[in-house]
Amino acid sequence: MNELISLPSAILFILSIRGLNSPRSARFGNLLGIIGMILAIAAVFVFIPFPRLPVIISAMAAGGIIGIISGQKVRMTALPQMIAAFNGLGGLAAVFLAAGETIAGGTGYFTSSIGLVIGALAFSGSMVAFAKLQGILPGRALLFPFQHVLNLLLATVVLILFAGFVFYREEWMFWYLTAASLLLGLLLVLPVGGADMPVVISVLNACSGWAAAGIGFMLGQTLLVITGAIVGAGGMILALVMTKAMNSSLWQILLGGAAKNAKSAAPGRETGNARSGSPEDAAFIMENAQSVIIVPGYGMAAARAQHALKEMSVLLRQKYRVRVRFAIHPVAGRMPGHMNVLLAEADIPYEEIFEMDEINRDFAETDVAYVIGANDITNPLAETDPSSPIYGMPVLNVSAAKTVFFVKRSLASGYSGIDNPLFYRENTVMLYGDAKEVTEAVVRELEK
Amino acid sequence: MSEQLIIFILAAFIGYFVVRGVTPALYSPLMSVSNAISGIVVLGAIGMTGFAENIFVMVCGLIAVFLASVNMFGGFAVSVRMLEMFKSKRKKQ
CATH class of the missing domain: 3.40.50.1220 (TPP-binding domain)
Structure with a gap:
């Protein structure tokens, strides 16, 4: 029965993206998305024990007020960092849910680890992207020695801890996995320069979707799985469109954004005078x-x-x-x-x-x-x-x-x-x- | 689990085809709309808070409710604002 309630919401979400086919239908589509969300939340509230409702609603209201105010106030030039920040918070929510499940002694070790790792990558990666776009960190590519070796090593550590937690189910492994994933997200986005940001933001957007899907698997909630899959696929398409427009590839940007800068051509090859006008x-x-x-x-x-x-x-x-x-x-x-x-x-x-x-x-x-x-x-x-x-x-x-x-x-x-x-x-x-x-x-x- | 995997893959296909149809002019609203609907994790967070038997679990759930709500409400707020801009000019033209 619970599953059936999620069907209309899933359809409304699909229609909300479908509405973006043209500026004319886009606003109606967005409205459908909001309705889908209200339906989904209302359906869950019905099952929640009454004494817990006030505290849940207050947390939602607090988050909602912050979200709406910052969404209203943001300047359109600052839109990318706002989207990055929202993505990151969604990822962090997935991390907390995976942590909660682990503390509660849940048995979905594999699924909770997926939600955890992707959510943590989305969170720390988005925070770096936010800081770069906001000018807190320099926007250019930040390089450090042995970058690729270090990243590869860290990725291996993440994989080992992942496997370790799934097979041995030791709780300490979960916390180390969290830390390693957070660090990996940080190091992956640090070397990316300003002009590659459209790709990175799209990938992070996809990650927040996949993290939601991972949490959906963990909790057995179909609507999270469906929505997460759609958002994840959408983010990846955007990333591919962007890389194609730069004649680059995802690997090049995530791994070698640095290398590209290093071999830039010698300046002043084209000599001559530029004509200036008024x-x-x-x-x-x-x-x-x-x-x-x-x-x-x-x-x-x-x-x-x-x-x-x-x-x-x-x-x-x-x-x-x-x-x-x-x-x-x-x-x-x-x-x-x-x-x-x-x-x-x-x-x-x-x-x-x-x-x-x-x-x-x-x-x-x-x-x-x-x-x-x-x-x-x-x-x-x-x-x-x-x-x-x-x-x-x-x-x-x-x-x-x-x-x-x-x-x-x-x-x-x-x-x-x-x-x-x-x-x-x-x-x-x-x-x-x-x-x-x-x-x-x-x-x-x-x-x- | 395997049933959900099937659902996941089919949904990804739907996502692929639906997003392919989005006009490039609306890629930014697409990001904020998908941002908002990925705030759907709030359902999991509400459930976890509601049925937690342990204070730590409940706190984790509550924090997740808060974070996912920022993501969701913020995403919709930004989308509404952006799409409002795309609308205003049809009247004048």
Whole structure:
């Protein structure tokens, strides 16, 4: 009977993700997810002995208030670390449940260990990701000697303790397993650099799902198993989409994110002078253009230039009848889909926003590409230079546009540490300065 | 156990196909929605707290209720906020 009650919730959860097929059905989908959750919780409350209810409800209320307030307050640029933090807490909940089961003398040694290990990895890994994104730890790849050997050793220790606990059932092994798993999560995420964060966050998201599934096995609760499996599969798909967009692999990022940085090409290979221009030049060329494609990167969001960008696109479209579109690279931002949310926050209609595959051919027929706070995702070396660390990564084909504007602080290279030959080309104009200030200056010119 | 393994694998397949259909523009809301529904561990936590015969077990369960609730409510709150942004522009256009 208990099992049957979980069926509607499971279906509602599936529909809630299904709703994300399009922005139109997404909000309804989310509502279905909330209803599914309420049903599931109500069904469990029925069985709980009455005297225990107040304390459970208070714990839920406390967590709920903290969750809702932080969810309401978070800035959209800080969204990735918020998601990382939530993931981590979900993982930690799994750890406490596995611990509780072990203290209670439960017999599901294998299943509780799975929930424990994955939950602990999700927790400590997410905390490191959070600290990196929040700027508490440096965002670049943190390297230490014998990293791979140490990680391999630690992973082996985790496996041995896992097997040991399953076969010998000594409680001390459980606590050592907890500690080793927590440490492993820490060490796995520490070496990952900022631009690989979209992948790591997706993997951690998957882990929180699998941890839930593991706890479901342990407690024999089908709904946890189903939901955990769906979330786990979803997180892995996102991770694969992201790695594909970086021409990388999960192994490369989790094991060798470090190695990639080390062999970055010697700077200054492409010599020549970059041409710099003023916001007035940019405004003049864009208002006489027929088509403009704006390419935002994380630097745009960091400078909070979204609203200026929105004003610029509205002016160009309404005052000068220019066709304005936005082109988004799959790994622009710090988590999957991050740039879309940032542009949505600035009220830029999603009909004007295009994914890389949809728009890449159109650069050849466009007059102006306005690249703001992005670098590596436009670098033509990814297509032409096999020795480049980003060789093979799909990039936005901005060089095909008649004129390319780069809004940038300086000629400095991007995250991957390689020079961008686009800067030195005839039809490229550099607009030096803060992304927001430059765009605001362009807007003032357009208003004249 | 084996029955649940079958359920797990089938559910993973459903997850795979459903998530494949999600439009890339909504990947961030996808993460926060899946984040929220993975807060489903709260069911296990409620059960553990409710039927604990030992104070330590009950404390573990309660902490898990609290943590999973942050995850769940927070995830839904962020999703609602994000999806609200994606909605607002259809009216204006």
